[in-house]
Amino acid sequence: MSPSTPNHPENCPLCREDGGTLLWRNSQLRVIRVNDPDYPGFCRVVWQAHVREMSDLDPTQQQQLMQTVFAVERVVRELFTPDKINLASFGNMVPHVHWHVIPRWQDDRHFPEPVWGQPQRTPNAVRPQVSDDALAAALTTALAAANGPN
Template structure:
C-alpha cells in the first residue's frame, strides 16, 4: 500500500470504525492511543491502521516499523513512568484487528505479577506511582506525541 492510499477497513471492526481511545499520535501506518484505563494510567495501544488480524500478515518493512514503534513505546513507559516492568501483548481474541498493548506495571499494582486481565488482588487500588502518572497526564501526553513525531514523522 502506498503512503497516500486509504487504510484497509472492515465495517464491523471497532478499531476500523473508531480510534479506540484518546489519540496520542497517528501516521499513515499506525496510531497510538491512550487506553484510558483508570486502573493503569499510561496504558498505551499501538493500533495498525490497516485491518489485519495477525502481525505475520504485515509485509517485512511494516513488521519492522511496527516493532520499532512498540519498542519505542516500551522505552517511554519504562523511562517516563519509572515502571518496574512493561507488559507487551497482542491478543486480538476480542477485537481481531492488529494492536499492541503497552502497559506500565508496578510491583505494588493491583494485579502484579499476574496480567492486568487477571483477578485483582483484594484490597489493592491505584498505587501512588500510578496516581502520579494520572496526575501528570497533561505533561506526558504532549511529550509522547512530540517524541513519536521525532521518531516516526507525521
C-alpha cells in the same frame, strides 16, 4: 467475508473508532491511551488498516510497527517509572493488529497476574500523573525519531 461477519472491517471497533484517547497518528499507525485509572500510561499501538495478523504485514511494516511499540515502551518507562512493562498482542476479541503497552508495579491491582486476571489487592499507591498532552508530546518526539515523518 461478508459485512455481517464479526471480522469484517465495518464491524471492527478499531476500524470504526480510535479505541481510546488519541495521542499520536501517522499514515500507518496510531497510539491511544487506555482510560484505566489502575494503569496510568497504558497505551495501545494500533495498525491503521484492518490487518488480522503480524505476518500479514510486509517486513518493513513489521519493523515500523515494532519500532513504534518500543518507542512507546521507552516513553511510558520514562514518564511513569513502572517496575515492569508488559507487551501483549492478542487480537482474540478484536482481530485487528494492535499491541498493548502496559506499565506494571509490584503493588498494582493485579500483580503478579496479568491485568486481565483476578485482582490481587485494592490499589492504594499514588502513581505518576501525566496529562494526555504531556504524554502525546513525549510520544511525538520519540516517534519522530523512531519512524521519521510519515
